[in-house]
Amino acid sequence: MKIELVFIPSPGINNVRATAAMVKVLVNSDDRLFVTLVVIPERFSPGDTSSVYPESESRLRYYHLHAGDQSTDDQDQTYMSYIESQKPHVRKAVSKLAHEVSTHPESPRRLAGMVVEFFCTPMIDVADEFGLPAYTYFTSNASYLGLMFHVQHLHDQEHFDVTKLRDSDAELDVPSLTRPLPATCLPSVMLSKDWFPNLLLRARILRGTKGILVNSVAEIEPQALKFFSGGNGTPPLYAVGPILDLKTDSGDxxxxxxxxxxxxxxxxxxxxxxxxxxxxxxxxxxxxxxxxxxxxxxxxxxxxxxxxxxxxxxxxxxxxxxxxxxxxxxxxxxxxxxxxxxxxxxxPQQQFNAFRMVEELGVAxxxxxxxxxxxxxxxxxxxxxxxxxxxxxxxxEQDGEIRKRVEEMSEQFHMALMDGGSSTHAMRKFVQHVIENIS
CATH class of the missing domain: 3.40.50.2000 (Glycogen Phosphorylase B;)
Structure with a gap:
């Protein structure tokens, strides 16, 4: 069975490129898979900017939403409200794609699901409207994702608000980490009373998805992957990294x-x-x-x-x-x-990350x-x-421990993406999961 997935990255050429880099590896892992990447226009873009994006390939195509009229009165609109405003356009695009893929003269296939980048989670509502399974692509590491779920659990189940730790010297036992996390290393978004409710909402939404693709490697974050495989109410996690957009575009x-x-x-x-x-x-x-x-x-x-x-x-x-x-x-x-x-x-590309890189990984x-x-x-x-x-x-330091550890990790990254490596296996497992969840 040939299947089609719709990917929705955050607006912006760099976000689209990063997602496309992952998608290319994904489609190469299984010849049954086709992907349409829906490009949301950048805020206040001057019009049609599709020419600056990569061209479609045999099993990866780009569907550009029209920038439309963006009033200067909307300059104070929040990022998430802008994403919300794009729902009607995405809904129209998915409707058109659903018809196209089912009647394609050369390769008819099933529209099997929607994969939204973390900051585009409002588009999950569109997936629900079409009865499509929703998945998430999380561009940060699995340990941070585990921390997100943990603080959401503390808030919703144990009625503990981590924003109270803003000036505390306490430590948190986080299941996705191998050692306690000092409250001073909590990301600011988790300590801000203005931002924390939004993070809680995102965590709750992610818990309801069918699975999460994460830009990580199993060998680098074994504790985090153990947390996600522990039957604690989190979706399946697929560590498909490292995904790096290293190709130099001739026009860049x-x-x-x-x-x-x-x-x-x-x-x-x-x-x-x-x-x-x-x-x-x-x-x-x-x-x-x-x-x-x-x-x-x-x-x-x-x-x-x-x-x-x-x-x-x-x-x-x-x-x-x-x-x-x-x-x-x-x-x-x-x-x-x-x-x-x-x-x-x-x-081309930090508080919690600093803790992980120094204490957990030893590469900083x-x-x-x-x-x-x-x-x-x-x-x-x-x-x-x-x-x-x-x-x-x-x-x-030329012969220091940090350089040695970086070289070790580099080799682990290389092995993960080889045929039979952990990331390649995770990609194939994800595609099989998608096929099994087609309604």
Whole structure:
């Protein structure tokens, strides 16, 4: 039986590329599978932007929703309310796809389900309307997903609100982790009374899905996978990672420029500083980081952006760009580091993650795990150049334990995606699960 899945990633070229990278591996694992990836337009996009996205392939095609008229009056609309507003368009697209796949002249197939990226969970309502099983693609790690379910369980079943731990030195026993998690390492979204209700809602929705694809590897997170296989009311988890979008698009000059510069550097000599899609800093913190980098003497690739204003966080606004780096960074810094460093505003891709990388995985050096530069909680702390420099030197030590552990993990990642590896097995198991759940 040939089947078709509808994937719905979050809006934005990078989110679509990341999802497409996973889908390509997935369809290659089973020749019965076809995928249509529904592309939601970015907010306030200028019109038809489909030309900047990858082209459809034999068993993977892109269905672009029309950007429509987006009024400037909607600039303060929250990210999730924008996703909600796209439901009618997705509903229309799924209706059209259902007819197309069932009557395809060359390869008729069954529409078997919908897979929504974590921030598109409102689209599960559309899946329900069509009687389609709903699945989720979770782009973060399985341990964090386990933490989400755990704090939701504490709230709903044990009537314990983790937001009360905001200023606590307590520790939580989290089933998806091998050691207690200090409350200081809880993600800010779990400590904010404004954001926590939304997280609880997402966790409850995820519990009702048929399964969750996660960008992880079984060998790296055995404790988390044990938690999800323990019959505790969570859906089946499929660790299908590591999924990395490493292909350089011929039209992506930024990406090609970065890779060209990296190719010119000696092997294993470059420190990469990247703080995620929403990572941005104040001018003072950027200065401290620059001082540490120059003192360390190491080559660096630095993704540097300024923090979004607090009032724009709820709208999903990303960090902005510093308009004049010469005015932000120490005098002469750009000239002195021109041959060994490169500053960029974007790079292809953290509180809880810091705990996991230092304590659980041993692939990172601790600077300050309880650090918060956080508009969600109204907090802003300064990490000094001395602290940052100490962490840099620890990571860059040529024969250090961190480098050895990274090399071990690299080999485990490679093996997981080989034929017979754990991730390949998880993908095939997922497809079989989908087939068995066709109504």
């Amino acid at each position: 000059e930024k990406r090609r420029e970065i890779l060209r510069w990296l190719d010119e550097q000696p092997p294993r000599s470059v420190l990469f500083l990247c703080f995620g899609r929403m990572g941005g800093f104040s001018e003072k913190q950027a200065t401290e980081m620059a001082v540490a980098l120059e003192r360390s003497g190491h080559r660096f690739l630095w993704s540097l952006r300024c923090a979004a204003p607090a009032e724009k966080i709820m709208t999903g606004a990303p960090p902005g760009e510093f308009t004049n780096l010469d005015a932000v960074l120490p005098q002469g810094f750009l000239d002195r580091t021109a041959k060994v460093g490169k500053i960029i505003t974007w790079a 050096a601790e600077i300050r795990k309880d650090y918060r530069r956080d508009n969600l909680l109204g907090e802003s702390e300064m990490v000094t150049a001395e602290e940052i420099e100490r962490g840099i030197n620890c990571v860059m």
